[in-house]
Every structure is written in structure tokens, then in C-alpha cells.
Amino acid sequence: MPAPTDATPRPARSGWLTPRRSKAMLKRAVLYLLLAVVAFFFAGPLYILLSTSFKTMPEIQAGGLMALPHEPTVQPWVTAWGEACIGITCGGLKGYFGNSMVMAIPAVLISVMIGAINGYALAKWPFPGARFVFAALVAGNFVPFQVVLAPVSVTLRTLGLFGSVEGLILIHVIYGIPITTMLFRNFFLSVPNDLIKAARIDGAGFFWIFFRIVLPLSPSVIVVALILQFTGIWNDFLFAVSFSNPSSAPMTVALNNLVNSNFGVKEYNVHMAATVIAAAPTLILYILLGRYFLRGMTAGAVKG
């Protein structure tokens, strides 16, 4: 069947492919083509990362970056998790994964708790100078942490915490105060003051209102704060590489040492498996809680 052309337009009622419609369809086709290119650019690297992690080294050396593995093997994953050499020890990433968890979980919980109390105090129990206190705390979000590295290092040594997971927890808690405070303060501003007033007239105190009224009203912001802090702390490299030692190093440092060490044969499949393992926790959070994840990222990004 010959396609109708611009020269022989059909009435819109009898044929569906009028010039106007075909132009619109062409536009849609171009639109989806562009979207496909975009999707390929962003998804391609993850696909290559995953498929490479299941290939054998001979297959990798034969080329075929985009090809699926011919003989899929989980050996790279086993090696990355339990056998790969990082520095002078050859126990894989599992210990460092543990370090990251032992560091991130308490640091996230404590910093979110502190931020919630600060935000509540600033938003619902204002006092003269509260705005100044808020500004002083929140300004910390903009400071490049390079400017505090040396004194933090001296302080951690003085406290005997240098090179320990506890030291990293302390640092992440302290430098998490600005962002969590900002997040909670901005959210709590939207909690009706009447609720607080009524409770105060009934004689309820600061913490009673916080735990019984304000927190139950704010599960979403708590989730957002937990995600934001977990992602930030799990992915941190600067503090990790500055203040950890080989036994307390978190995942980011171990992964970098594994991949970018100059010794031995480069096992790219093991490197790729290791990279997936390092990215997995935050990626899973993103997949499960995407909506909150985006809110966390934009809340962390956009000023209040």
C-alpha cells in the first residue's frame, strides 16, 4: 500500500496519516530516538560493569565490551568478596564492607537524631537569635572540607581516635549536623504551630512534644534524612582516605586501592565485581526508595 504523501493529502476522517499527523508522528519518533540515546548513555555503563564482572579474563582480553558473557562465571565475585589483595592483605572486600557498615549505621542514626532535635528546636521553640544560630550551623554545608582536614587529623590523634572507625563516626556525625539540621528545620516549619501550642498549654514539655507529636508526623522527612546521610557517608572518600588506616578503611578507600594499585596483573572482572559490591547498598536504596531518594538529594541541594 503506497503511503500518502504531502502532495496527495487525504481527508482526516478517512485516513489517519494526514500530513499533519505524519509530521507529529515523525516528531514523536525523533523524540523517542533521542530518549533512547540518553538511556543508552546512562544505562550502558552499568550494563558493561555488570556483564564484565561475570566474564573470564581471556574473554575480556578478546574484546567485545558490549557482549554478554559467553561463559558466565561468579569467580570474580568470589575473589572480590573474599580473596582479592588490597594492600598487603588478601582477604577481599568483605572486611571493608563491614567497616563501612559499622561506620555508616551509627553515624547515620546519631546524625539524623541530632539534626531532628536541632531542627525541631529552631523551628518550633524559637528564641532571640535563633535565625543567627541556624545560619551559623547551616553555613557548614558550603565549606569545602579540605580546609578542616589538618586540624581534624591533629584532633583525632590527640583523642587517640586516628585510624579508627570510631573516629570516622565522630567526624561524620559532626559534619552531618549542618545538612540534617537544615533538612529537619525546613520540614518542621510546616508542622502547625497550633498543635505545639495546645500541647504546651496542657503542660507537655520539649521532648514529650518532640517524641509524641512532631516525630510521628514526620516519617517521610526521617526517611529522606536517613537516605541522604547514608548515601553521603557510605560514598565518602575524603574523610575515609584521610583518617583511616588499612584495618579500618571503608569500602571507597579499599575499592580505590584494589583497582588503582600498580602491583600485579589487573583483573578487570574482579575490579568490576568489586565496584558493583561497593555501589550496591546505595543503589538498592535508590531502587527501593527512589522518590525519597530524589527528595533527599534535592533537599540536600536546594537551599531552604
Added chain:
Amino acid sequence: MRRFLQRHVSQVALSPSLALIAIFLYGFIAYTAAVSTTNSKAFPRFDNFVGLEQYWRLFHTPRWHVAFTNMFLFGGLFLLITILLGLLIAILIDQRIRAESFFRSIVMYPMAMSFVVTGIIWQWLLNPTLGIEVMVHQLGFTSFRLDWLTNPDTVIWALVVAAFWQGCGLVMALFLAGLRGIDEDIWKAAAVDGIPAWRVYVFIVIPMLAPVFLTVVVLLSLSIVRAFDLVVALTNGGPGVSSDLPSVFMFDMAFRRTNLGLSAASAVVMLGTVLAILIPYLYVETRERA
């Protein structure tokens, strides 16, 4: 005492945080600024005041010149590309497409990845003997060259592409939220007048997104000054020092070259750069609100 606590419970609850931030942020910034006026080597010492000599030395260090220039080169390219393409992708996704959330998720998932992971992924893709270059050769284009990681003149592009891949999702999301916030009536009015969509975008919609542009520029600029992990994982500053950034220089001087005085001076310059971005922004913001 009890009554004081009850009356000032809000201030009492805030005081530990305020004390910690006063010491660990403001105190430590002052400490670093003080170290930058000394000749400290491996350990901070305050008995060898040299005034502004470290700053003079810093700007006469060729490696710092490379790092500082790279910050503007990398930053300029990254800003331009991420804003243009981030906005374009947001506009594409805003065309009432099918599977919108699928496309959105694909553009945004890299922001869950750390810069170390991002750097390693792109190091693999740009690997000259096994990466994209070889893949294109196998497709038949044997003269194709993608030697960003080994060529000092083009290595900055490796950083730009990787940073764009990681950061575009957030920028896209901010623009998309901006686009969704625009009054539908503008589109209806434009359709009635027969104005083509691209003209509506260029002359009406994009100017209305000015506040989003401002936010995006400030956010990305802050991340440019801080950029560290990406360089360490992707190029480690190489080849040579050709992809060095101020943060890498600072770290190297502090922890490897034991030149704390010079390192402190470079950190203070980084903070100054942030303030130079932030102060005009806060000025505009507060003026608009007033």
C-alpha cells in the same frame, strides 16, 4: 537551675551542636588559616610565622597553576554541558512520554554512585586497550581514537564526561520540577496563537526558569571546587599532573609531601573560591526575598 533549663530548653538542646560546629568548623578554619601563615612541614607549628609567603609560593608553583586552571577549565565545561544537556533531557522527558518514570530513573540512578565508583567505571570504559576505543574499532572504524586518559591535552574531558554522567540526574530533576511548576495556561495561550513549541521554550519558559539556573550553577560550582574523589579514582591527577585539581594538590601537600603550610594556603584559597561564588548568590537571594 531546673527552671533555667526548662525556660531555655531549646537553646540547651542546640548548644552541643553549636559548640561542636564552633570548634570543628569555625575554629578549624581559623586554625588552617593560621597554619597557612607558618612554615609548618609535617606537623602544624606556630613558632615560625612567615606572613603571606606560602600564598606567594603557592601561586609560583607550576603544579598549583595547572590545578587551579584545571578547576576553571573542568568547571566551565562541566557546567556548560550539564546545564545544557540536563535542561534538554528534562524537556524531552516533559513531552508527555510513555514510560516517563523509567527514563527518569535511568538518568538519575548514577547519583546514587560514589565518585570513586564513577571514576572506576569510566576508567574502564576509557581504557585504551579494552574499552570503548576497541569496541568502535571492532565495529570497523579503525581510525577512531579515544585517548583521553593517556593524553594530557584531553584528559580533562574524561573528568567532564564522568562528572556529567554522575551529576546530570540531579540537574535534570531540578529542571523538570521547574518545568512542571510553570503555568499550563502559557502553553494553551501559545497553542491558540500558533507559536511553535521551541519558541515558547526559548523566549518564555527558559527565562522563567532563571531561579533554577541560579540554583544549579551554585550547586555545581560548589561540587567543582570540592571535586576530589573523581580525580583520584579516574586519573589520579595524571598523566603527570595534567588533571590535577586544587583538592588533590591540597591533599598531596598535606599527607604525602609533608608541606602543611603550603597545603593550608591552598585550602584557604579553595574556601575563598567558594565564598566568591556564595556571597553574590546569597546577596541576590536575600535581596529578592526582602
